[in-house]
Amino acid sequence: xxxxxxxxxxxxxxxxESEESMYALSWCLHNIIVSQQISKSTTLVLLYVKPPPPPxxxxxxxxxxxxxxxxxxxxxxxxxxxxxxxSKAQAICMKSNRNIKVEKKVGSGDAKNVICGTVEKLxxxxxxxxxxxxxxxKRALLGSVSHDCAKHVKCPMVVVKQPKNI
Amino acid sequence: xxxxxxxxxxxxxxxxESEESMYALSWCLHNIIVSQQISKSTTLVLLYVKPPPPPxxxxxxxxxxxxxxxxxxxxxxxxxxxxxxxSKAQAICMKSNRNIKVEKKVGSGDAKNVICGTVEKLxxxxxxxxxxxxxxxKRALLGSVSHDCAKHVKCPMVVVKQPKNI
Numbered sequence: 201x202x203x204x205x206x207x208x209x210x211x212x213x214x215x216x217e218s219e220e221s222m223y224a225l226s227w228c229l230h231n232i233i234v235s236q237q238i239s240k241s242t243t244l245v246l247l248y249v250k251p252p253p254p255p256x257x258x259x260x261x262x263x264x265x266x267x268x269x270x271x272x273x274x275x276x277x278x279x280x281x282x283x284x285x286x287s288k289a290q291a292i293c294m295k296s297n298r299n300i301k302v303e304k305k306v307g308s309g310d311a312k313n314v315i316c317g318t319v320e321k322l323x324x325x326x327x328x329x330x331x332x333x334x335x336x337x338k339r340a341l342l343g344s345v346s347h348d349c350a351k352h353v354k355c356p357m358v359v360v361k362q363p364k365n366i
Numbered sequence: 367x368x369x370x371x372x373x374x375x376x377x378x379x380x381x382x383e384s385e386e387s388m389y390a391l392s393w394c395l396h397n398i399i400v401s402q403q404i405s406k407s408t409t410l411v412l413l414y415v416k417p418p419p420p421p422x423x424x425x426x427x428x429x430x431x432x433x434x435x436x437x438x439x440x441x442x443x444x445x446x447x448x449x450x451x452x453s454k455a456q457a458i459c460m461k462s463n464r465n466i467k468v469e470k471k472v473g474s475g476d477a478k479n480v481i482c483g484t485v486e487k488l489x490x491x492x493x494x495x496x497x498x499x500x501x502x503x504k505r506a507l508l509g510s511v512s513h514d515c516a517k518h519v520k521c522p523m524v525v526v527k528q529p530k531n532i
Contacts (some may be wrong), residue, residue, distance in 0.1 A: 227522060230493070235401055326397070332514070350497070350516055356393055356526040359516050 209238075209325045213247045214315050214345075215289045217281060220330035224360035228328045229296040232358075239300045247318055248282055250308040268349055282306055312348040319353050327353055331361040357360045375404075375491045378411045379510075380481050381455045383447060386496035390526035391455055394494045395462040398524075405466045412455045413484055414448055418473040448472055478514040485519050493519055497527040 215221045225246075235240055236244055286304050293302050307314035319327050329346050346359050368470050379394055381387045391412075399405055459468050473480035485493050495512050512525050 224522075231522070232398070238400060283403060344517075347513060347516060350513060350525050351510075354527060356390075356397070356524055356528070358522055358524045360522040361520060363520070 207240045207241050209335055210245060211242060211326045211328060212247050212319055212322065212324045212347075213289075213309075214249070214327070214329035217285055217331075218330060218332070220332055220360070220362040223362040224328055224330040224358075225292050226296070226362045227293055229293065229298050229300075229357070232326070233296075233298045234298055236260060236299070237359070239298045242292065243301045243303060245303045245305055245308065245318075245322065245324070246286060246293075247305045247315065249311045249314045250278055250282065250306065251311075252309045265275050276285065276328070279323055288300045291308060312352065315349050316346070316352045316354075319355055324355050327355055327357040328360065329357070331359050375408045376411060376488055377408060377492045377494060378413050378481070378485055378488065379455075380413050380415070380477075380493070380495040380515075381451055382399060382414065382453055382496075384498070386498055386528040388453045388454060388458060389528040390494055390496040390524075391458050392462070393526045394524065395459065395464050395466075398492070398494070399462075399464045399466055402465070405464045409467045409469055410459065411469045411484075411488065411490070412452060412459075413469055413471045413473065413481065414451055415477045415480045416444055416472065417477075418449065418475045440510050447458070477511045478518065481511070481515050482518045482520075485521055492523050493521055493523040494526065495523070497525050 211223045211228065211232065213221075215225060219305075260347060266309075286306075290302065290304075293300060305318065307318060315327065315329070318324070327349065329349065331346050332344060350357055350359065377394065377398065379387075381391060394410075399408060399410070407515045448453060452472075456468065456470075459466060471484065472483060480493070481493065484490070493515065494513065497512050516523055516525065
């Protein structure tokens with residue numbers, strides 16, 4: 201039994217609007233990317249998953265059919281959210297002084313499927329994510345994405361829980 | 367938001383009789399303990415959890431009451447299993463040439479409770495375990511211990527899945 205020693209590594213960090221996912225990213229930079237040598241040989245992939253666009257029927261709320269203007273506004277809001285999360289994540293990477301290659305990816309759809317699919321497609325060596333992330337509502341409705349991923353993902357996965365006193 | 371930079375680290379690796387838990391240990395040694403500096407400041411705690419002793423009623427099988435000699439034999443077998451797993455784990459640590467401090471701990475009881483309790487008691491910085499370990503039968507009956515731990519453990523946790531081609 202040997203653990204493969206691959207020089208070029210790819211680490212995917214699933215980021216979202218939660219503080220916990222930013223903590224997971226920061227934890228990864230300080231505990232996994234621990235040397236300049238590792239920074240040089242590692243690509244950090246920041247992955248954000250947008251929820252799938254709601255079917256039009258979802259916009260029939262209480263008898264109202266939302267017009268295209270409302271849909272356009274929601275889409276714009278969603279784009280801004282992506283930009284905001286990615287900027288925050290990028291700033292954390294910069295601040296860590298790790299001089300690491302960072303790629304940004306935005307997926308859309310079911311978070312578990314997109315994350316596990318991206319891990320497989322990129323042949324990632326590690327997946328890092330917060331324990332509870334991916335939105336309060338979604339979690340309440342669908343359970344924790346990190347637990348789903350832990351079941352299905354093929355590579356080692358780090359589940360990072362943010363300490364309560366931070 | 368800052369990630370605490372603690373020089374002295376404690377990593378708990380939950381080991382059992384499964385090949386996957388040995389892979390997780392090996393993965394940890396090669397991917398987390400990546401430098402001599404980290405070796406020096408890290409203690410690796412190998413944690414093995416024995417199932418709780420069965421209540422005597424469990425020995426009334428098909429009308430037979432097992433005698434003390436059978437119980438003693440089972441206990442001896444259990445001790446030998448602990449020794450065998452710990453020796454294998456220790457050998458993997460030695461082989462990795464990481465020159466790391468290794469502590470061995472054996473607990474008894476419900477695996478999730480013992481693992482999460484030990485993490486808390488030792489103030490561990492990281493928990494590493496295989497995805498599916500803790501015995502085929504126990505898993506089939508009770509589900510995966512790693513998923514239970516991911517829900518309850520307070521520190522970052524690495525779930526390592528053994529690739530199929532190894």
